[in-house]
């Protein structure tokens with residue numbers, strides 16, 4: 001697949017995998033994916049497995065992501081992990097504003113923007129997630145919702161920072177449900193996101209930003225989805241927990 005933007009496929013393990021299970025998975029992935037150069041490959045384990053996974057993937061083509069970070073720095077913020085601590089484990093990416101955090105932790109666009117700024121300040125690449133619920137899609141307000149989330153979650157970032165940010169379009173109704181957006185539905189929103197980015201930061205930046213699709217991506221739909229002109233990768237939940245399915249998603253997208 002020939003694209004002007006390099007594909008980026010990330011596995012979001014969510015609250016899964018003990019240290020031993022995570023190590024077993026990345027060791028298998030390393031073997032399966034050693035020859036892949038066309039795709040940036042990222043795994044995002046829970047915080048507790050970051051250190052061991054980090055050591056296991058040194059000298060491999062797999063990069064490390066975290067699933068959250070603190071909007072604040074070091075100090076009296078019980079239970080929070082600042083970017084500087086993630087850097088100790090060579091974390092390169094951080095997933096921000098995932099719909100599960102927006103829903104269960106009540107994360108707002110403003111908080112996501114603060115976290116994205118903290119990520120950039122530490123030289124971490126944020127993967128900022130946006131996406132509408134089923135009710136919003138059915139009400140015909142998908143674009144309005146996505147535009148609002150984008151504006152709010154990227155607020156305050158410079159054009160250079162936005163260019164380095166990875167976006168993930170994840171329709172909430174497609175996450176963990178087995179219901180994937182059709183490639184046409186996904187492409188339509190991805191193209192819209194690029195249009196919003198053009199308005200916010202100009203065409204050059206908009207053309208360079210990588211936009212992942214997420215929501216029930218599997219080995220059998222990856223090629224079709226990632227073949228769309230504005231889809232530059234995938235954020236994978238359930239199918240990233242097993243070597244076969246995650247490796248096949250990556251191989252099928254090349």
Ligand code: PGA
Pocket residue numbers: 012170174175176177178214215216217235236237238239
């Ligand atoms: P899923 O999750 O692949 O299990 O639908 C995607 C995500 O939440 O990032």
